Amino acid sequence: MSKILIRGAQVLGGEVQDVLIDGETIAEVGTGLSAEGATVIEAAGQILLPGLVDLHTHLREPGREDSETVLTGTRAAASGGFTAVFAMANTHPVADTAGVVEQVYRLGKESGYCDVQPIGAVTVGLEGKKLAELGAMHDSAAGVTVFSDDGKCVDDAVIMRRALEYVKAFDGVVAQHAQEPRLTEGAQMNEGIVSAELGLGGWPAVAEESIIARDVLLAEHVGSRVHICHLSTAGSVEIVRWAKSRGIDVTAEVTPHHLLLTDEMVRSYNPVYKVNPPLRTEKDVLALREALADGTIDIVATDHAPHPHEDKDCEWAAAAMGMVGLETALSVVQQTMVETGLLDWAGVADRMSFAPARIGRATGHGRPVSAGEPANLTLVDPAYRGVVDPADFASRSRNTPYEGRELPGRVTHTFLRGRATVVDGKLA
16 A cells, blocks of 8 residues: 655644655654655645535536536546535536436546535426425435535525425535525626626625525524525625524535625626626625634635636626636635635635535545544645636636636645645646
8 A cells, every 4th residue: 555755744734744644544643754665745834734625516517518527627626625525416417316416426436536425406407396306315325415406596485494304304404505586687796886887787685695594594493404505795694693693503605706806806897707696895705704714604615617618708698607616716715814814724624624524424524634534635835826827727617717816825735545636736
């Protein structure tokens, strides 16, 4: 079995230590370690984190392989330091049966770059009318624990209640795309000063906040777990904070782009900035950062949403919503949270590994960097600075809002159960 010695890394940004990997497991953590025949990685100045976990990834396969495949998506994930991703259900066909989630699960196993845990649809065909095969998907080989109609809101309160009741039986969680559909008809961007000046249909904050308020109350009534996808407004933060103060079992995520970008970007009419939920105001961005720092928002999730060139290189109104994010997520979090002093690297490990693994019940991921644990690890060079070039992406799609922007940090190595998937910043 292969041995790898990571020498002189700052474990979770703290103490400088050596980490010995033997096969699939961390064998030893300490100082002055040596191992005969081991591959040695000199990691002075680098940060060693547990492998990152993304609770919100769109891999597009089956059905939209022109945007992404499980293979290309997991290669992108590994490049970004992720060792596990949860694949959203809005594929073609929709992942609303045991057969489809098992297909995605099998493709993830075959890729070898990253573990893939399918997310099952809440309703048949994402149509919001009838519950999907929640129990069958959970009992399948894929072992689905997270269910979401992401891309669409489960707007029917009765359906949402029944879903929460159903998943409670096996400690599952419903991940809600909070968007009241009637309040966002024809919406193109955040409703506010910029939308008024540009003459684009506005997407009001209350469309998100009203659904979150309803769903935390439903979760309290049922005694079940609810997770809020891509929370984006200051008002949503306050609702989640209130719900947690009442002991309601609610968790929430924020995307990297909602931590950095604002609706002012839309003035360019560049469709790369068109995303769901929309980019919000600077006030919202600052509130999201503070909420991630104080734990009101539990995790960072990428909402990696690849699209083919023709779906974004067009006029704003016709463009698809979404942006890729797996390969830039950690850099954006370093810029917005670490370099601003809001989080240390241990906090990053919590928001991007420990907590998402716990919410999604991702066995073997989000574990401490200590002896006996699975060797799912990410090594980061925080001093690196580089300009984002989409041509370098492992993802099949290039719809990044960061093209030409300098971002800090670089993943130098990623290990999936002791096997290097990224070495010196390149896919193994």
